[in-house]
Amino acid sequence: MKNPSGGGRPGFFGPYGGRFVPETLIEPLRELEAAYDAARRDARFRKELARELATYVGRPTPLTYAGRLSKELGLRVWLKREDLTHTGAHKINNTVGQVLLARRMGKKRVIAETGAGQHGVATAAAAARYGLPCRVYMGTEDMARQAPNVGRMKFLGAEVVAVESGSRTLKDATSEALRAWSAESRETFYVLGSALGPHPYPSMVRDFQSVIGHEARAQILKEAGRLPREIAACVGGGSNAIGIFTAFVKDKGVRLTGVEAGGKGVRTGLHAARFAGGRPGVLHGTYTYLLQDAAGQVLPTHSVSAGLDYPAVGPEHAELRRTGRARYSSATDAEALKAASALGRLEGILPALESSHALAYVMRERRKIGRNALVIVNLSGRGDKDLGTLCP
Numbered sequence: 001m002k003n004p005s006g007g008g009r010p011g012f013f014g015p016y017g018g019r020f021v022p023e024t025l026i027e028p029l030r031e032l033e034a035a036y037d038a039a040r041r042d043a044r045f046r047k048e049l050a051r052e053l054a055t056y057v058g059r060p061t062p063l064t065y066a067g068r069l070s071k072e073l074g075l076r077v078w079l080k081r082e083d084l085t086h087t088g089a090h091k092i093n094n095t096v097g098q099v100l101l102a103r104r105m106g107k108k109r110v111i112a113e114t115g116a117g118q119h120g121v122a123t124a125a126a127a128a129r130y131g132l133p134c135r136v137y138m139g140t141e142d143m144a145r146q147a148p149n150v151g152r153m154k155f156l157g158a159e160v161v162a163v164e165s166g167s168r169t170l171k172d173a174t175s176e177a178l179r180a181w182s183a184e185s186r187e188t189f190y191v192l193g194s195a196l197g198p199h200p201y202p203s204m205v206r207d208f209q210s211v212i213g214h215e216a217r218a219q220i221l222k223e224a225g226r227l228p229r230e231i232a233a234c235v236g237g238g239s240n241a242i243g244i245f246t247a248f249v250k251d252k253g254v255r256l257t258g259v260e261a262g263g264k265g266v267r268t269g270l271h272a273a274r275f276a277g278g279r280p281g282v283l284h285g286t287y288t289y290l291l292q293d294a295a296g297q298v299l300p301t302h303s304v305s306a307g308l309d310y311p312a313v314g315p316e317h318a319e320l321r322r323t324g325r326a327r328y329s330s331a332t333d334a335e336a337l338k339a340a341s342a343l344g345r346l347e348g349i350l351p352a353l354e355s356s357h358a359l360a361y362v363m364r365e366r367r368k369i370g371r372n373a374l375v376i377v378n379l380s381g382r383g384d385k386d387l388g389t390l391c392p
């Protein structure tokens with residue numbers, strides 16, 4: 001293991017982040033960092049990305065006032081509608097950016113890991129559109145519980161590789177994808193799905209997702225005439241949350257709240273609340289909060305939503321928490337299910353179970369948030385994939 005920045009600042013968020021990877025990945029990560037730096041300074045790349053976001057992804061997504069829900073809660077709740085993007089979740093903002101970068105770098109194919117399958121579907125879609133073959137690593141446990149997304153990936157032309165190791169979920173699929181990348185990095189671009197992993201991924205994914213917050217900030221100023229009291233977003237790896245938070249970080253009056261998966265309750269040990277139950281360590285190339293036992297072995301996680309079911313959190317969130325700029329809470333499986341039903345019943349929207357965690361936090365803490373306070377909930381995705389759980 002080698003940390004190329006020598007504990008120095010590039011690629012670090014305070015003490016968190018970095019590039020803790022085997023030697024074979026150092027060069028591919030340097031190449032990626034240089035290529036991304038050049039692309040983001042290139043007006044033509046930015047223009048093409050903006051056009052693709054507008055005409056393929058469906059941006060800007062609306063900011064919807066949830067009138068009936070607001071009345072019931074005694075708040076003023078606005079929903080940032082990432083559920084309305086192409087493929088149904090914010091993941092596509094990032095995969096379009098990364099696959100355009102892969103094409104620009106002259107790579108011959110892309111690979112990705114996936115848990116719930118949303119990132120796999122979004123990568124398969126972008127790969128098809130930009131003409132690159134796509135291979136997606138997925139644990140067999142996740143393939144069974146997210147079968148419709150396996151079908152969608154195949155329909156979009158991707159090869160799905162079944163991962164049988166470990167708990168057969170996202171953590172194992174990520175390890176396998178990193179292993180494959182180190183063997184074939186000359187020709188292959190690794191499309192990582194959250195604000196996680198070794199530098200430059202956490203920063204690059206944040207940049208591609210920050211369109212969410214830039215839109216939301218302009219929209220709330222136009223619609224409500226001022227900034228919100230609070231923004232709530234669910235946190236798996238943390239990409240939809242960092243995507244909406246970034247534009248508001250300098251607005252000190254706006255409270256930023258990340259909501260982790262409380263599973264069956266943080267006290268039961270069956271959860272994915274890394275800040276409540278974890279401590280710093282290294283997983284998949286980054287130093288961050290991690291669910292681990294006394295010996296440093298990564299612990300199994302549980303959440304009703306596969307997209308939040310991962311033992312580590314993006315390193316920039318660890319730093320936002322350390323500095324106090326953002327706060328982190330959790331919602332249980334039961335609270336998320338209840339929040340999803342409420343949104344269906346009151347607003348005619350079927351949210352992803354992941355996004356329902358953010359809504360569940362707002363519902364539970366409505367009195368603490370403050371009477372009639374202006375709140376934005378990031379609705380990171382739609383819940384068609386979760387109907388089997390919502391209506392068993």
Ligand SMILES: *Cc1c(COP(=O)(O)O)cnc(C)c1O
Pocket residue numbers: 089090091116118119193194195234235236237238239240241307308352354355380381382
């Ligand atoms: C993947 C996913 C998440 C969790 O990922 P983040 O990187 O934390 O955003 C949340 N919501 C939906 C709908 C997802 O598909």
